Amino acid sequence: IAGRTVLVTGGAGFIGSHLVEALAETNDVRVLDDLSTGRAENLHRDATLVRGDLCDPDTLDEAMAGVDLVFHEAANASVARSVEDPIASHQVNTAGTLGVFERARVADARVVLASSTAIYGDPTEVPVTEDEPTTPQSPYGVEKLSGDHYARLYHDLYGLETVALRYFNVYGPRQAGGEYSGVITTFLEQACAGQDITVEGDGSQIRDFVHVSDIVRANLLAATTDEVGEAYNIGTGRSVSILELAELIRDLSGSRSEIVHVDERPGDIHASRADISKAKASLGFEPTVTLREGLGGLVRQP
Template sequence: LRGRTVLVTGGAGFIGSHLSARLAVDNDVRVLDDFSTGDRDAVPETATVIEGDVSDPAVVERAMTGVDTVFHLAAVVSVEESVSEPTRSHRVNVDGTLAVLEAARDAAARVVLASSAAVYGNPSSLPVTVDEPMTPRSPYGADKVAADTYARAYEASYGVPIVALRYFNAYGPGQRGPYSGVVEAFLERAEAGQPLVIHGDGEQTRDFVHVSDVVRANLAAATTEHTGTSYNVGTGESASVSELADIVADAFGSDAGIRHEPARPGDVRHSRAATERARTELGFEARVSLRQGITDLIGRR
Protein backbone atom coordinates (compact mmCIF):
# COMPACT_ATOMS: atom_id res chain seq x y z
CA LEU A 1 0.00 0.00 0.00
CA ARG A 2 1.50 3.37 -0.96
CA GLY A 3 0.46 6.85 -1.98
CA ARG A 4 -3.00 6.45 -0.42
CA THR A 5 -5.02 8.44 2.05
CA VAL A 6 -5.79 6.08 4.91
CA LEU A 7 -7.61 6.40 8.22
CA VAL A 8 -6.65 4.43 11.31
CA THR A 9 -9.29 4.53 14.04
CA GLY A 10 -7.68 3.77 17.37
CA GLY A 11 -4.38 4.81 15.80
CA ALA A 12 -3.02 5.99 19.15
CA GLY A 13 -3.49 2.56 20.70
CA PHE A 14 -1.09 -0.35 21.00
CA ILE A 15 -1.69 -2.03 17.62
CA GLY A 16 -3.00 1.10 15.87
CA SER A 17 0.16 3.09 16.59
CA HIS A 18 2.39 0.36 15.13
CA LEU A 19 0.13 0.18 12.08
CA SER A 20 0.04 3.99 11.68
CA ALA A 21 3.82 4.19 11.90
CA ARG A 22 4.21 1.59 9.16
CA LEU A 23 1.55 3.20 6.94
CA ALA A 24 3.05 6.68 7.42
CA VAL A 25 6.20 5.58 5.59
CA ASP A 26 4.48 5.90 2.21
CA ASN A 27 0.87 7.01 2.76
CA ASP A 28 -1.05 10.01 4.00
CA VAL A 29 -2.26 8.83 7.44
CA ARG A 30 -5.13 10.13 9.53
CA VAL A 31 -5.71 8.93 13.06
CA LEU A 32 -9.11 9.10 14.75
CA ASP A 33 -8.84 8.45 18.49
CA ASP A 34 -10.44 9.67 21.70
CA PHE A 35 -7.27 8.89 23.68
CA SER A 36 -9.25 6.94 26.26
CA THR A 37 -6.51 4.30 26.35
CA GLY A 38 -4.35 5.53 23.47
CA ASP A 39 -1.26 7.68 23.79
CA ARG A 40 -0.90 10.89 21.77
CA ASP A 41 2.87 10.50 21.69
CA ALA A 42 2.56 7.09 20.01
CA VAL A 43 0.97 8.63 16.88
CA PRO A 44 3.55 9.22 14.10
CA GLU A 45 4.44 12.90 13.68
CA THR A 46 3.33 13.09 10.08
CA ALA A 47 -0.17 11.76 10.78
CA THR A 48 -3.16 14.09 10.99
CA VAL A 49 -4.88 13.60 14.33
CA ILE A 50 -8.64 13.84 14.71
CA GLU A 51 -9.66 13.68 18.34
CA GLY A 52 -13.18 12.31 18.67
CA ASP A 53 -15.51 9.45 19.39
CA VAL A 54 -15.74 6.71 16.75
CA SER A 55 -19.38 6.07 17.70
CA ASP A 56 -20.31 9.61 16.60
CA PRO A 57 -21.29 9.29 12.90
CA ALA A 58 -20.61 12.98 12.17
CA VAL A 59 -17.05 12.70 13.48
CA VAL A 60 -16.38 9.55 11.48
CA GLU A 61 -17.90 10.95 8.31
CA ARG A 62 -15.65 14.00 8.51
CA ALA A 63 -12.57 11.89 9.20
CA MET A 64 -13.37 9.66 6.20
CA THR A 65 -13.54 12.40 3.58
CA GLY A 66 -11.16 11.47 0.76
CA VAL A 67 -10.03 8.26 2.47
CA ASP A 68 -9.68 5.13 0.35
CA THR A 69 -8.90 2.61 3.09
CA VAL A 70 -9.93 2.66 6.75
CA PHE A 71 -8.33 0.39 9.33
CA HIS A 72 -10.90 0.23 12.12
CA LEU A 73 -9.22 -0.58 15.43
CA ALA A 74 -10.85 1.83 17.89
CA ALA A 75 -12.62 -0.19 20.58
CA VAL A 76 -13.12 -0.84 24.24
CA VAL A 77 -10.65 -3.69 24.28
CA SER A 78 -10.89 -4.98 27.81
CA VAL A 79 -13.04 -8.06 28.40
CA GLU A 80 -13.30 -7.05 32.09
CA GLU A 81 -14.58 -3.60 31.18
CA SER A 82 -17.13 -5.10 28.81
CA VAL A 83 -18.33 -7.37 31.62
CA SER A 84 -18.78 -4.44 34.01
CA GLU A 85 -20.08 -1.94 31.41
CA PRO A 86 -21.62 -3.88 28.51
CA THR A 87 -23.69 -0.95 27.25
CA ARG A 88 -20.70 1.35 26.87
CA SER A 89 -18.67 -1.41 25.26
CA HIS A 90 -21.52 -2.04 22.80
CA ARG A 91 -21.77 1.66 21.96
CA VAL A 92 -18.10 1.97 21.10
CA ASN A 93 -17.54 -1.48 19.60
CA VAL A 94 -20.76 -2.02 17.67
CA ASP A 95 -22.17 1.48 17.04
CA GLY A 96 -18.61 2.62 16.32
CA THR A 97 -18.20 -0.11 13.69
CA LEU A 98 -21.54 0.80 12.10
CA ALA A 99 -20.48 4.44 11.93
CA VAL A 100 -17.27 3.39 10.16
CA LEU A 101 -19.12 1.08 7.75
CA GLU A 102 -21.67 3.77 6.90
CA ALA A 103 -18.97 6.35 6.24
CA ALA A 104 -17.03 3.82 4.15
CA ARG A 105 -20.15 3.17 2.11
CA ASP A 106 -20.47 6.90 1.37
CA ALA A 107 -16.78 7.30 0.61
CA ALA A 108 -16.51 4.01 -1.36
CA ALA A 109 -13.61 3.06 0.91
CA ARG A 110 -12.26 -0.35 1.84
CA VAL A 111 -12.61 -1.38 5.50
CA VAL A 112 -10.06 -3.53 7.30
CA LEU A 113 -11.67 -4.42 10.62
CA ALA A 114 -10.00 -5.46 13.87
CA SER A 115 -12.08 -8.45 14.88
CA SER A 116 -10.97 -10.92 17.53
CA ALA A 117 -10.50 -14.56 18.45
CA ALA A 118 -12.97 -13.71 21.24
CA VAL A 119 -15.74 -14.33 18.67
CA TYR A 120 -15.14 -18.09 19.04
CA GLY A 121 -15.55 -18.36 22.81
CA ASN A 122 -14.56 -21.95 23.62
CA PRO A 123 -14.31 -23.51 20.16
CA SER A 124 -15.33 -27.15 19.70
CA SER A 125 -12.01 -28.07 18.11
CA LEU A 126 -8.51 -26.66 17.70
CA PRO A 127 -6.95 -25.10 15.74
CA VAL A 128 -10.05 -22.98 15.21
CA THR A 129 -11.02 -22.19 11.62
CA VAL A 130 -12.96 -19.10 10.53
CA ASP A 131 -15.91 -21.36 9.77
CA GLU A 132 -16.27 -22.33 13.44
CA PRO A 133 -19.58 -21.10 14.93
CA MET A 134 -19.21 -17.89 16.88
CA THR A 135 -20.12 -18.50 20.54
CA PRO A 136 -18.58 -15.63 22.51
CA ARG A 137 -18.36 -15.75 26.30
CA SER A 138 -18.15 -12.04 27.06
CA PRO A 139 -19.95 -8.87 26.00
CA TYR A 140 -16.68 -7.89 24.30
CA GLY A 141 -16.80 -11.11 22.26
CA ALA A 142 -20.45 -10.49 21.42
CA ASP A 143 -19.56 -6.96 20.24
CA LYS A 144 -16.88 -8.40 17.97
CA VAL A 145 -19.31 -10.99 16.55
CA ALA A 146 -21.66 -8.12 15.68
CA ALA A 147 -18.86 -6.01 14.17
CA ASP A 148 -17.42 -8.91 12.14
CA THR A 149 -20.90 -9.93 10.94
CA TYR A 150 -21.97 -6.38 10.06
CA ALA A 151 -18.78 -5.90 8.08
CA ARG A 152 -19.48 -8.95 5.91
CA ALA A 153 -23.12 -7.91 5.56
CA TYR A 154 -22.01 -4.49 4.30
CA GLU A 155 -20.02 -6.08 1.53
CA ALA A 156 -22.94 -8.37 0.63
CA SER A 157 -25.56 -5.60 0.79
CA TYR A 158 -23.71 -2.54 -0.45
CA GLY A 159 -20.53 -3.78 -2.06
CA VAL A 160 -18.32 -2.11 0.56
CA PRO A 161 -15.08 -4.10 0.30
CA ILE A 162 -14.24 -5.39 3.78
CA VAL A 163 -11.78 -7.75 5.39
CA ALA A 164 -12.27 -8.73 9.04
CA LEU A 165 -9.10 -9.83 10.82
CA ARG A 166 -9.62 -11.96 13.91
CA TYR A 167 -6.52 -11.21 15.94
CA PHE A 168 -5.50 -13.78 18.53
CA ASN A 169 -3.43 -12.56 21.54
CA ALA A 170 -1.34 -9.67 20.28
CA TYR A 171 1.73 -8.56 22.22
CA GLY A 172 4.80 -6.44 21.61
CA PRO A 173 6.42 -3.10 22.38
CA GLY A 174 4.13 -0.29 23.50
CA GLN A 175 1.44 -2.43 25.12
CA ARG A 176 0.51 -0.81 28.41
CA GLY A 177 -2.22 -0.10 30.92
CA PRO A 178 -4.13 -2.22 33.40
CA TYR A 179 -5.69 -4.43 30.69
CA SER A 180 -2.59 -4.75 28.56
CA GLY A 181 -2.58 -8.53 28.42
CA VAL A 182 -0.68 -11.28 30.10
CA VAL A 183 2.68 -10.85 28.32
CA GLU A 184 3.12 -7.25 29.42
CA ALA A 185 1.74 -8.00 32.90
CA PHE A 186 4.28 -10.80 33.38
CA LEU A 187 7.17 -8.68 32.09
CA GLU A 188 6.32 -5.82 34.44
CA ARG A 189 6.16 -8.09 37.46
CA ALA A 190 9.29 -10.04 36.54
CA GLU A 191 11.15 -6.76 36.13
CA ALA A 192 9.97 -5.60 39.56
CA GLY A 193 11.02 -8.93 41.09
CA GLN A 194 7.41 -9.74 42.01
CA PRO A 195 5.66 -13.09 41.59
CA LEU A 196 3.81 -13.53 38.29
CA VAL A 197 0.04 -13.55 38.82
CA ILE A 198 -1.84 -16.32 37.02
CA HIS A 199 -5.64 -16.19 36.92
CA GLY A 200 -6.98 -19.72 37.23
CA ASP A 201 -4.80 -22.82 36.95
CA GLY A 202 -2.52 -21.52 34.18
CA GLU A 203 -3.38 -24.40 31.87
CA GLN A 204 -5.45 -22.12 29.62
CA THR A 205 -3.72 -21.75 26.26
CA ARG A 206 -3.35 -18.80 23.92
CA ASP A 207 -1.98 -18.15 20.44
CA PHE A 208 0.38 -15.21 21.05
CA VAL A 209 0.99 -13.17 17.92
CA HIS A 210 3.57 -10.39 17.68
CA VAL A 211 2.29 -6.93 16.80
CA SER A 212 4.64 -6.71 13.80
CA ASP A 213 2.82 -9.73 12.36
CA VAL A 214 -0.57 -8.14 13.07
CA VAL A 215 0.59 -5.07 11.12
CA ARG A 216 1.67 -7.27 8.19
CA ALA A 217 -1.75 -8.95 8.16
CA ASN A 218 -3.42 -5.53 7.99
CA LEU A 219 -1.26 -4.50 5.03
CA ALA A 220 -2.11 -7.73 3.22
CA ALA A 221 -5.82 -7.16 3.91
CA ALA A 222 -5.61 -3.67 2.43
CA THR A 223 -4.75 -4.99 -1.02
CA THR A 224 -6.15 -8.52 -1.23
CA GLU A 225 -8.78 -9.29 -3.83
CA HIS A 226 -10.33 -11.78 -1.39
CA THR A 227 -12.70 -9.40 0.38
CA GLY A 228 -16.04 -10.00 2.07
CA THR A 229 -14.58 -12.49 4.50
CA SER A 230 -12.76 -12.97 7.82
CA TYR A 231 -9.29 -14.28 8.55
CA ASN A 232 -7.53 -15.52 11.65
CA VAL A 233 -4.41 -13.61 12.59
CA GLY A 234 -2.38 -15.93 14.78
CA THR A 235 0.74 -18.06 14.63
CA GLY A 236 -0.97 -21.46 14.59
CA GLU A 237 1.01 -22.32 17.77
CA SER A 238 -0.18 -21.97 21.31
CA ALA A 239 1.36 -21.79 24.76
CA SER A 240 -0.28 -22.18 28.15
CA VAL A 241 -0.16 -19.25 30.53
CA SER A 242 2.06 -21.35 32.82
CA GLU A 243 4.46 -21.99 29.91
CA LEU A 244 4.50 -18.27 29.18
CA ALA A 245 5.36 -17.60 32.83
CA ASP A 246 8.29 -20.03 32.52
CA ILE A 247 9.53 -18.38 29.31
CA VAL A 248 9.40 -14.93 30.94
CA ALA A 249 11.00 -16.08 34.22
CA ASP A 250 13.67 -17.88 32.21
CA ALA A 251 14.43 -14.96 29.95
CA PHE A 252 14.64 -12.60 32.93
CA GLY A 253 16.53 -15.03 35.10
CA SER A 254 13.95 -14.22 37.79
CA ASP A 255 12.80 -16.67 40.43
CA ALA A 256 10.15 -14.62 42.24
CA GLY A 257 7.66 -17.43 41.68
CA ILE A 258 4.00 -17.55 40.77
CA ARG A 259 0.84 -16.53 42.57
CA HIS A 260 -2.53 -17.94 41.54
CA GLU A 261 -5.68 -15.83 41.66
CA PRO A 262 -9.27 -16.77 40.76
CA ALA A 263 -10.06 -17.30 37.08
CA ARG A 264 -11.58 -14.27 35.36
CA PRO A 265 -15.19 -14.22 34.16
CA GLY A 266 -15.50 -14.43 30.39
CA ASP A 267 -12.07 -16.02 29.96
CA VAL A 268 -11.82 -18.76 27.33
CA ARG A 269 -10.01 -22.03 28.00
CA HIS A 270 -8.07 -22.82 24.84
CA SER A 271 -7.29 -20.86 21.73
CA ARG A 272 -5.18 -21.51 18.65
CA ALA A 273 -5.63 -20.19 15.14
CA ALA A 274 -5.99 -22.25 11.99
CA THR A 275 -3.81 -20.23 9.63
CA GLU A 276 -4.38 -21.96 6.28
CA ARG A 277 -6.89 -19.52 4.81
CA ALA A 278 -4.85 -16.45 5.70
CA ARG A 279 -1.80 -18.08 4.16
CA THR A 280 -3.42 -19.10 0.88
CA GLU A 281 -5.71 -16.09 0.33
CA LEU A 282 -3.92 -13.20 2.06
CA GLY A 283 -0.40 -14.50 1.68
CA PHE A 284 -0.01 -13.86 5.40
CA GLU A 285 1.99 -16.00 7.77
CA ALA A 286 3.25 -14.96 11.22
CA ARG A 287 7.03 -14.80 11.47
CA VAL A 288 7.86 -14.04 15.10
CA SER A 289 7.92 -16.93 17.57
CA LEU A 290 6.86 -16.33 21.17
CA ARG A 291 10.36 -16.90 22.51
CA GLN A 292 11.84 -14.51 19.94
CA GLY A 293 9.19 -11.89 20.70
CA ILE A 294 9.76 -12.11 24.46
CA THR A 295 13.53 -11.96 24.11
CA ASP A 296 13.17 -8.88 21.92
CA LEU A 297 10.83 -7.22 24.44
CA ILE A 298 13.22 -7.85 27.30
CA GLY A 299 16.10 -6.50 25.22
CA ARG A 300 14.22 -3.19 24.91
CA ARG A 301 13.70 -2.69 28.64
Protein backbone atom coordinates in the same frame (compact mmCIF):
# COMPACT_ATOMS: atom_id res chain seq x y z
CA ILE B 1 0.80 0.27 -0.24
CA ALA B 2 1.59 3.83 -1.25
CA GLY B 3 -0.08 7.06 -2.28
CA ARG B 4 -3.33 6.32 -0.48
CA THR B 5 -5.39 8.45 1.90
CA VAL B 6 -5.74 6.19 4.88
CA LEU B 7 -7.64 6.43 8.15
CA VAL B 8 -6.45 4.41 11.13
CA THR B 9 -9.06 4.58 13.87
CA GLY B 10 -7.46 3.96 17.24
CA GLY B 11 -4.10 4.99 15.77
CA ALA B 12 -2.82 6.20 19.15
CA GLY B 13 -3.41 2.75 20.66
CA PHE B 14 -1.23 -0.32 20.77
CA ILE B 15 -1.96 -2.02 17.44
CA GLY B 16 -3.09 1.14 15.63
CA SER B 17 0.16 2.97 16.36
CA HIS B 18 2.22 0.15 14.82
CA LEU B 19 0.01 0.22 11.74
CA VAL B 20 0.44 3.98 11.40
CA GLU B 21 4.20 3.54 11.63
CA ALA B 22 4.11 1.10 8.71
CA LEU B 23 1.93 3.37 6.57
CA ALA B 24 3.05 6.91 7.34
CA GLU B 25 6.08 7.12 5.11
CA THR B 26 4.31 6.33 1.85
CA ASN B 27 0.70 7.35 2.48
CA ASP B 28 -1.33 10.27 3.73
CA VAL B 29 -2.36 8.95 7.15
CA ARG B 30 -5.06 10.24 9.42
CA VAL B 31 -5.73 8.99 12.95
CA LEU B 32 -9.09 9.13 14.70
CA ASP B 33 -8.63 8.64 18.44
CA ASP B 34 -10.17 9.98 21.64
CA LEU B 35 -7.02 9.08 23.59
CA SER B 36 -9.12 7.11 26.08
CA THR B 37 -6.68 4.19 26.22
CA GLY B 38 -4.38 5.43 23.46
CA ARG B 39 -1.53 7.78 24.29
CA ALA B 40 -0.44 11.05 22.76
CA GLU B 41 3.18 9.86 22.71
CA ASN B 42 2.16 6.97 20.42
CA LEU B 43 1.09 9.41 17.72
CA HIS B 44 3.22 9.49 14.60
CA ARG B 45 4.61 12.89 13.68
CA ASP B 46 3.54 12.52 10.03
CA ALA B 47 -0.05 11.49 10.81
CA THR B 48 -2.89 13.97 11.22
CA LEU B 49 -4.91 13.51 14.39
CA VAL B 50 -8.66 13.94 14.48
CA ARG B 51 -9.16 13.85 18.21
CA GLY B 52 -12.58 12.80 19.35
CA ASP B 53 -15.14 10.09 19.82
CA LEU B 54 -15.84 7.75 16.95
CA CYS B 55 -19.50 7.73 18.01
CA ASP B 56 -19.83 11.44 17.36
CA PRO B 57 -21.17 11.82 13.79
CA ASP B 58 -19.36 15.10 13.04
CA THR B 59 -16.04 13.75 14.29
CA LEU B 60 -16.45 10.62 12.18
CA ASP B 61 -17.41 12.66 9.10
CA GLU B 62 -14.30 14.78 9.51
CA ALA B 63 -12.08 11.72 9.93
CA MET B 64 -13.56 9.88 6.94
CA ALA B 65 -13.58 12.78 4.46
CA GLY B 66 -11.64 11.88 1.32
CA VAL B 67 -10.37 8.60 2.72
CA ASP B 68 -10.03 5.56 0.43
CA LEU B 69 -8.90 2.96 2.96
CA VAL B 70 -9.80 2.47 6.61
CA PHE B 71 -8.15 0.28 9.23
CA HIS B 72 -10.71 0.18 12.02
CA GLU B 73 -8.85 -0.50 15.28
CA ALA B 74 -10.60 1.89 17.69
CA ALA B 75 -12.65 0.03 20.25
CA ASN B 76 -13.08 -0.76 23.84
CA ALA B 77 -10.50 -3.54 23.53
CA SER B 78 -10.97 -4.87 27.05
CA VAL B 79 -13.17 -7.87 27.82
CA ALA B 80 -13.18 -6.89 31.52
CA ARG B 81 -14.41 -3.38 30.76
CA SER B 82 -17.19 -4.76 28.57
CA VAL B 83 -18.33 -6.96 31.46
CA GLU B 84 -18.38 -3.96 33.81
CA ASP B 85 -20.17 -1.62 31.42
CA PRO B 86 -21.74 -3.46 28.48
CA ILE B 87 -23.71 -0.47 27.25
CA ALA B 88 -20.70 1.82 26.96
CA SER B 89 -18.77 -0.95 25.27
CA HIS B 90 -21.61 -1.65 22.84
CA GLN B 91 -21.76 2.02 21.96
CA VAL B 92 -18.22 2.16 20.60
CA ASN B 93 -17.74 -1.44 19.46
CA THR B 94 -21.08 -2.02 17.76
CA ALA B 95 -22.72 1.33 16.99
CA GLY B 96 -19.36 3.03 16.38
CA THR B 97 -18.26 0.26 14.04
CA LEU B 98 -21.53 0.44 12.11
CA GLY B 99 -20.94 4.18 11.73
CA VAL B 100 -17.55 3.46 10.15
CA PHE B 101 -19.03 0.99 7.66
CA GLU B 102 -21.82 3.37 6.76
CA ARG B 103 -19.43 6.25 6.01
CA ALA B 104 -17.18 3.87 4.09
CA ARG B 105 -20.15 2.82 1.96
CA VAL B 106 -20.79 6.42 1.00
CA ALA B 107 -17.09 7.06 0.29
CA ASP B 108 -16.54 3.61 -1.32
CA ALA B 109 -13.52 3.08 0.94
CA ARG B 110 -12.18 -0.37 1.76
CA VAL B 111 -12.48 -1.30 5.44
CA VAL B 112 -10.09 -3.68 7.18
CA LEU B 113 -11.70 -4.50 10.52
CA ALA B 114 -10.04 -5.59 13.76
CA SER B 115 -12.18 -8.59 14.66
CA SER B 116 -11.25 -11.01 17.42
CA THR B 117 -10.88 -14.61 18.51
CA ALA B 118 -13.35 -13.63 21.27
CA ILE B 119 -16.19 -14.26 18.80
CA TYR B 120 -15.58 -18.02 19.11
CA GLY B 121 -16.05 -18.10 22.89
CA ASP B 122 -14.63 -21.33 24.27
CA PRO B 123 -14.07 -23.30 21.07
CA THR B 124 -15.04 -26.94 20.95
CA GLU B 125 -11.79 -27.84 19.20
CA VAL B 126 -8.39 -26.34 18.52
CA PRO B 127 -7.03 -25.23 16.17
CA VAL B 128 -10.03 -23.04 15.43
CA THR B 129 -11.06 -22.56 11.82
CA GLU B 130 -13.20 -19.69 10.61
CA ASP B 131 -16.14 -22.12 10.43
CA GLU B 132 -16.12 -22.80 14.17
CA PRO B 133 -19.50 -21.95 15.72
CA THR B 134 -19.50 -18.51 17.32
CA THR B 135 -20.65 -18.48 20.94
CA PRO B 136 -19.07 -15.41 22.51
CA GLN B 137 -18.72 -15.44 26.31
CA SER B 138 -18.56 -11.71 26.94
CA PRO B 139 -20.28 -8.54 25.78
CA TYR B 140 -17.00 -7.74 24.02
CA GLY B 141 -17.24 -11.00 22.03
CA VAL B 142 -20.84 -10.29 21.02
CA GLU B 143 -19.88 -6.77 19.92
CA LYS B 144 -16.91 -8.00 17.90
CA LEU B 145 -19.09 -10.66 16.29
CA SER B 146 -21.56 -8.03 15.21
CA GLY B 147 -18.75 -6.00 13.61
CA ASP B 148 -17.48 -9.13 11.88
CA HIS B 149 -20.99 -9.77 10.49
CA TYR B 150 -21.32 -6.15 9.37
CA ALA B 151 -18.07 -6.51 7.43
CA ARG B 152 -19.46 -9.47 5.51
CA LEU B 153 -22.89 -7.90 5.15
CA TYR B 154 -21.60 -4.59 3.79
CA HIS B 155 -19.75 -6.59 1.16
CA ASP B 156 -22.67 -8.88 0.28
CA LEU B 157 -25.38 -6.23 0.44
CA TYR B 158 -23.61 -3.11 -0.83
CA GLY B 159 -20.55 -4.46 -2.63
CA LEU B 160 -18.18 -2.67 -0.26
CA GLU B 161 -14.63 -4.04 -0.08
CA THR B 162 -14.28 -5.31 3.48
CA VAL B 163 -11.97 -7.73 5.26
CA ALA B 164 -12.34 -8.89 8.87
CA LEU B 165 -9.15 -9.99 10.60
CA ARG B 166 -9.83 -12.14 13.64
CA TYR B 167 -6.78 -11.41 15.77
CA PHE B 168 -5.77 -13.97 18.37
CA ASN B 169 -3.74 -12.75 21.39
CA VAL B 170 -1.63 -9.86 20.21
CA TYR B 171 1.47 -8.68 22.08
CA GLY B 172 4.42 -6.38 21.52
CA PRO B 173 5.88 -2.98 22.40
CA ARG B 174 3.46 -0.31 23.65
CA GLN B 175 0.85 -2.79 24.85
CA ALA B 176 -0.71 -1.56 28.07
CA GLY B 177 -0.58 -3.74 31.16
CA GLY B 178 -2.87 -4.00 34.14
CA GLU B 179 -6.19 -5.68 34.65
CA TYR B 180 -7.62 -4.40 31.38
CA SER B 181 -4.93 -5.62 29.08
CA GLY B 182 -2.42 -8.18 27.97
CA VAL B 183 -1.13 -10.95 30.18
CA ILE B 184 2.33 -10.71 28.64
CA THR B 185 2.74 -7.07 29.69
CA THR B 186 1.47 -7.92 33.17
CA PHE B 187 3.85 -10.87 33.59
CA LEU B 188 6.79 -8.84 32.27
CA GLU B 189 6.09 -5.98 34.67
CA GLN B 190 5.81 -8.42 37.57
CA ALA B 191 8.98 -10.30 36.58
CA CYS B 192 11.02 -7.14 36.14
CA ALA B 193 9.84 -5.70 39.46
CA GLY B 194 10.64 -8.97 41.26
CA GLN B 195 6.99 -9.36 42.26
CA ASP B 196 5.02 -12.61 42.22
CA ILE B 197 3.86 -13.59 38.74
CA THR B 198 0.13 -14.15 39.12
CA VAL B 199 -1.28 -17.01 37.05
CA GLU B 200 -5.07 -17.16 37.09
CA GLY B 201 -6.31 -20.69 37.79
CA ASP B 202 -3.95 -23.62 37.19
CA GLY B 203 -2.31 -22.03 34.14
CA SER B 204 -3.31 -24.84 31.79
CA GLN B 205 -5.25 -22.40 29.56
CA ILE B 206 -3.61 -22.25 26.14
CA ARG B 207 -3.32 -19.20 23.91
CA ASP B 208 -1.98 -18.32 20.48
CA PHE B 209 0.18 -15.21 20.96
CA VAL B 210 0.90 -13.28 17.79
CA HIS B 211 3.42 -10.45 17.57
CA VAL B 212 2.09 -7.03 16.60
CA SER B 213 4.47 -6.84 13.62
CA ASP B 214 2.74 -9.90 12.14
CA ILE B 215 -0.64 -8.25 12.78
CA VAL B 216 0.58 -5.22 10.82
CA ARG B 217 1.66 -7.45 7.92
CA ALA B 218 -1.73 -9.15 7.88
CA ASN B 219 -3.44 -5.75 7.70
CA LEU B 220 -1.27 -4.64 4.78
CA LEU B 221 -2.09 -7.86 2.91
CA ALA B 222 -5.79 -7.34 3.65
CA ALA B 223 -5.58 -3.82 2.22
CA THR B 224 -4.79 -5.13 -1.26
CA THR B 225 -6.27 -8.63 -1.45
CA ASP B 226 -8.91 -9.50 -4.03
CA GLU B 227 -10.41 -11.95 -1.54
CA VAL B 228 -12.75 -9.43 0.09
CA GLY B 229 -15.97 -9.99 2.02
CA GLU B 230 -14.12 -12.63 4.01
CA ALA B 231 -12.92 -13.12 7.60
CA TYR B 232 -9.49 -14.52 8.41
CA ASN B 233 -7.96 -15.89 11.59
CA ILE B 234 -4.70 -14.10 12.33
CA GLY B 235 -2.51 -15.92 14.81
CA THR B 236 0.57 -18.11 14.60
CA GLY B 237 -1.07 -21.52 14.58
CA ARG B 238 0.98 -22.35 17.70
CA SER B 239 0.01 -22.13 21.32
CA VAL B 240 1.52 -22.06 24.78
CA SER B 241 -0.03 -22.58 28.21
CA ILE B 242 -0.21 -19.60 30.56
CA LEU B 243 1.99 -21.45 33.05
CA GLU B 244 4.64 -22.08 30.35
CA LEU B 245 4.37 -18.41 29.39
CA ALA B 246 5.00 -17.32 33.00
CA GLU B 247 8.07 -19.58 33.18
CA LEU B 248 9.40 -18.39 29.84
CA ILE B 249 9.03 -14.73 30.82
CA ARG B 250 10.69 -15.35 34.17
CA ASP B 251 13.62 -17.13 32.50
CA LEU B 252 14.09 -14.62 29.69
CA SER B 253 14.05 -11.68 32.09
CA GLY B 254 16.43 -13.38 34.55
CA SER B 255 13.91 -12.74 37.31
CA ARG B 256 13.64 -14.53 40.64
CA SER B 257 9.90 -13.92 40.90
CA GLU B 258 7.73 -16.69 42.24
CA ILE B 259 4.92 -17.97 40.09
CA VAL B 260 1.74 -18.00 42.19
CA HIS B 261 -1.82 -19.02 41.38
CA VAL B 262 -4.77 -16.73 41.95
CA ASP B 263 -8.49 -17.16 41.31
CA GLU B 264 -9.56 -18.10 37.84
CA ARG B 265 -11.38 -15.41 35.89
CA PRO B 266 -15.08 -16.28 35.50
CA GLY B 267 -15.80 -17.26 31.91
CA ASP B 268 -12.11 -17.64 31.05
CA ILE B 269 -11.52 -19.48 27.79
CA HIS B 270 -9.71 -22.77 28.16
CA ALA B 271 -8.12 -23.30 24.80
CA SER B 272 -7.46 -20.96 21.90
CA ARG B 273 -5.25 -21.59 18.90
CA ALA B 274 -5.77 -20.37 15.34
CA ASP B 275 -5.95 -22.45 12.22
CA ILE B 276 -4.41 -19.94 9.83
CA SER B 277 -4.61 -21.94 6.62
CA LYS B 278 -7.23 -19.64 5.11
CA ALA B 279 -5.10 -16.51 5.69
CA LYS B 280 -2.08 -18.35 4.31
CA ALA B 281 -3.88 -19.51 1.17
CA SER B 282 -5.85 -16.33 0.39
CA LEU B 283 -3.72 -13.51 1.79
CA GLY B 284 -0.29 -15.12 1.63
CA PHE B 285 0.01 -14.50 5.37
CA GLU B 286 2.89 -16.17 7.25
CA PRO B 287 3.72 -15.29 10.84
CA THR B 288 7.42 -14.49 11.19
CA VAL B 289 8.09 -13.83 14.89
CA THR B 290 8.32 -16.75 17.32
CA LEU B 291 7.12 -16.21 20.89
CA ARG B 292 10.67 -16.56 22.22
CA GLU B 293 11.95 -13.91 19.77
CA GLY B 294 9.06 -11.57 20.46
CA LEU B 295 9.42 -11.87 24.22
CA GLY B 296 13.20 -11.50 23.94
CA GLY B 297 12.67 -8.18 22.18
CA LEU B 298 10.33 -7.01 24.95
CA VAL B 299 12.72 -7.99 27.71
CA ARG B 300 15.49 -5.98 26.07
CA GLN B 301 13.27 -3.02 25.23
CA PRO B 302 9.86 -3.12 26.96
